[in-house]
Amino acid sequence: MSVSVKIHSSNMESRExxxxxxxxxxxxxxxxxxxxxxxxIVVSVTMLGQEVKDVDLLVIGKxxxxxxxGNFTIVDKESGKTTDYSNxxxxxxxxxxxVEVKDHxxxxxxxxxxxxxxxxxNVPKNVTEQSxxxxxxxxxxxxxxxxxxxxxxxxxxxxxxTNADISRKMSFADHNIPSNAFGSDVSFKQFVNLIFLQRPxxxxxxxxxxSFSADSRGLxxxxxxxxxxxxxxxxxxxxxxxxxxxxxxxxxxxADNEIIEEDGKVSIYRGxxxxxxxxxxxxxxxxxxxxxxxxxxxxxxxxxxxxxxRRLFALAEMPDMxxxxxxxxxxxxxxxxxxxxxxxxxxxxxxxxxxxxYDAILSELDNFLSDSETIELAKDSITSDQxxxxxxxxxxEAQDWSTKERDIILKLFDNGRIVLADGGIQFVRRGDGCDWxxxxxxxxxxxxxxxxxxxxxIRFLNEYNKQTEVLGSKIVSNGKLLGxxxxxxxxxxxxxxxxxxxxxxxxxGNIAYDMLYLVPPTLVTKGxxxxxxxxxxxxxxxxxxxxxxxxxxxxxxxxxxPEEVRLLQYESSRGLEGWTVVCMNFDTxxxxxxxxxxxxxxxxxxxxSPEDMKKKYLYNWAMIPLTRAIDTLIITLKNPNSDIGLLLxxxxxxxxxxxxxx
Numbered sequence: 001m002s003v004s005v006k007i008h009s010s011n012m013e014s015r016e017x018x019x020x021x022x023x024x025x026x027x028x029x030x031x032x033x034x035x036x037x038x039x040x041i042v043v044s045v046t047m048l049g050q051e052v053k054d055v056d057l058l059v060i061g062k063x064x065x066x067x068x069x070g071n072f073t074i075v076d077k078e079s080g081k082t083t084d085y086s087n088x089x090x091x092x093x094x095x096x097x098x099v100e101v102k103d104h105x106x107x108x109x110x111x112x113x114x115x116x117x118x119x120x121x122n123v124p125k126n127v128t129e130q131s132x133x134x135x136x137x138x139x140x141x142x143x144x145x146x147x148x149x150x151x152x153x154x155x156x157x158x159x160x161x162t163n164a165d166i167s168r169k170m171s172f173a174d175h176n177i178p179s180n181a182f183g184s185d186v187s188f189k190q191f192v193n194l195i196f197l198q199r200p201x202x203x204x205x206x207x208x209x210x211s212f213s214a215d216s217r218g219l220x221x222x223x224x225x226x227x228x229x230x231x232x233x234x235x236x237x238x239x240x241x242x243x244x245x246x247x248x249x250x251x252x253x254x255a256d257n258e259i260i261e262e263d264g265k266v267s268i269y270r271g272x273x274x275x276x277x278x279x280x281x282x283x284x285x286x287x288x289x290x291x292x293x294x295x296x297x298x299x300x301x302x303x304x305x306x307x308x309x310r311r312l313f314a315l316a317e318m319p320d321m322x323x324x325x326x327x328x329x330x331x332x333x334x335x336x337x338x339x340x341x342x343x344x345x346x347x348x349x350x351x352x353x354x355x356x357x358y359d360a361i362l363s364e365l366d367n368f369l370s371d372s373e374t375i376e377l378a379k380d381s382i383t384s385d386q387x388x389x390x391x392x393x394x395x396x397e398a399q400d401w402s403t404k405e406r407d408i409i410l411k412l413f414d415n416g417r418i419v420l421a422d423g424g425i426q427f428v429r430r431g432d433g434c435d436w437x438x439x440x441x442x443x444x445x446x447x448x449x450x451x452x453x454x455x456x457x458i459r460f461l462n463e464y465n466k467q468t469e470v471l472g473s474k475i476v477s478n479g480k481l482l483g484x485x486x487x488x489x490x491x492x493x494x495x496x497x498x499x500x501x502x503x504x505x506x507x508x509g510n511i512a513y514d515m516l517y518l519v520p521p522t523l524v525t526k527g528x529x530x531x532x533x534x535x536x537x538x539x540x541x542x543x544x545x546x547x548x549x550x551x552x553x554x555x556x557x558x559x560x561x562p563e564e565v566r567l568l569q570y571e572s573s574r575g576l577e578g579w580t581v582v583c584m585n586f587d588t589x590x591x592x593x594x595x596x597x598x599x600x601x602x603x604x605x606x607x608x609s610p611e612d613m614k615k616k617y618l619y620n621w622a623m624i625p626l627t628r629a630i631d632t633l634i635i636t637l638k639n640p641n642s643d644i645g646l647l648l649x650x651x652x653x654x655x656x657x658x659x660x661x662x
Contacts, residue, residue, distance in 0.1 A: 008228040009043035016056045019101040030188035035066035048560040050137035057099035066092045072196040090201045091211035097153040098134045150216035156181040268420040271447030273627035277421035281394045297390040298329045305575035307558040362404040398422045401434040454484030456658035470619040487634045489662040516578030517567040520589040524550045581629035587642040593621045
């Protein structure tokens with residue numbers, strides 16, 4: 001029995017498949033004749049849920065009787081002593097590698113420091129950094145899907161270079177800088193020794209018996225098949241709502257508006273929840289990349305929204321839009337941390353300190369950018385960092401920004417390179433909306449009609465507005481989405497309602513992912529190991545699988561199981577939507593917000609009393625979750641006789657055709 005090499009691919013014409021054939025040819029001809037086992041090469045893997053999702057080749061080998069003469073270095077953990085081994089026999093048992101494939105010729109590949117770069121459209125791309133990120137993504141993916149990860153090696157395959165070409169590029173002052181790259185003439189021994197560079201073999205130095213294992217033997221043939229077919233299955237099971245969203249963001253233009261100004265104006269989408277502001281930004285990003293080959297930064301404060309956009313791009317099978325040469329979707333905090341490290345702290349500012357002293361540090365940065373000469377020097381400095389140097393910046397939920405955040409961006413980006421989505425009085429981070437009206441040259445794009453919610457939900461929201469007596473907040477329907485319903489109930493009836501409504505959701509062509517639960521902080525347990533939804537066990541006992549977005553670790557990714565229902569805190573729901581949305585303990589949520597309210601001094605010229613200001617504040621917080629649903633809104637009350645419970649009972653009395661009180 002020899003080694004069986006199998007390629008898993010759905011596209012026999014791709015460049016990745018061609019590279020897989022080259023590797024298979026090398027394995028077939030060069031593996032020691034005594035070796036037995038299997039090597040699987042999975043082509044074009046999509047690591048769902050990861051920041052870097054596209055992997056050209058995933059290579060998994062499980063071998064017996066395979067001895068390779070290795071060159072490696074072992075460091076003694078206690079003494080720190082290093083020992084170099086040359087041409088030393090190693091029992092090579094198994095391995096797992098992600099391989100980035102590059103077809104560039106020698107003139108388009110260069111080294112900077114210890115990293116290798118390639119050229120795309122005259123723009124350098126750090127392929128070493130991309131390869132390192134693929135390794136991290138793959139390990140996270142394995143842990144999520146299989147609850148364990150083998151040791152993963154990340155390699156770069158330059159199909160149009162030889163190993164000698166790579167050695168010349170990695171040579172410096174008569175020394176050869178180690179790298180994880182190999183060329184078209186790589187041998188099996190060279191391939192294995194690249195793995196040893198990242199993880200040396202283990203063994204007994206006295207008898208010089210060494211072995212290597214990546215712990216990949218736990219991956220069965222079924223597991224490998226699951227990896228190669230998971231993306232296709234998830235795409236097929238995406239659900240009608242996701243498919244419509246993909247179709248919408250893939251359109252070339254947003255409505256009939258000119259969305260990119262070339263005459264030095266800031267373009268601003270203005271509209272309330274559900275009018276399509278975020279979709280407009282996504283379409284703008286796609287258009288800028290497609291038509292201008294621009295590099296685009298999209299900023300939001302909502303980590304859950306970042307993950308949701310990544311899911312859409314993944315299922316839309318667009319190129320990896322989170323590649324640094326294309327589009328980055330990031331939180332404002334992440335971008336500002338990188339910015340202050342570049343301009344003020346030389347990379348020494350740590351995340352925890354940055355978060356704790358955020359306002360003070362931004363004030364320091366804003367003061368630093370106090371004159372035109374310093375601003376020009378700052379612009380020159382950030383060109384050295386591909387994650388700071390962008391052609392355009394797109395800002396979501398601009399009303400939630402602070403004045404300092406606004407001013408810093410306006411100093412670093414020209415007006416014609418900025419596009420905003422402004423929700424007006426909607427806010428979650430602060431008590432006052434950020435005033436972007438200070439920008440003199442701007443192009444306001446008014447989005448007046450609700451594109452998200454069905455007709456009856458809009459009627460419910462307008463009745464809520466009437467009952468709360470908040471003026472000037474009527475929602476305008478586009479008249480195209482008919483139907484919709486609202487269910488108001490208590491927690492003891494929730495699971496019965498859930499079972500009925502998730503079946504209706506699926507009958508409409510959707511999946512469990514399209515149901516969104518929102519919970520107050522009182523239903524989130526915080527501990528040393530992080531936070532989680534306090535009723536997770538109870539939901540699981542009722543057969544409900546949850547993706548728990550109250551955990552920050554989860555919010556950085558997205559659900560890859562179509563049978564999982566999303567669950568987030570109310571504050572994390574901005575920009576998200578669901579076919580069916582459940583607002584748990586809605587009365588408790590508003591009580592929490594009422595306690596957080598800080599009364600402000602009123603302006604007598606505005607004729608707005610303190611009571612009116614508080615009423616508007618609570619109304620704004622209520623509208624964030626109440627405007628997430630497309631078809632069905634479910635509201636649970638801890639106390640039906642609370643003030644909000646009685647208000648909802650009144651609405652039920654006015655709207656019995658489409659509002660149920662259980």
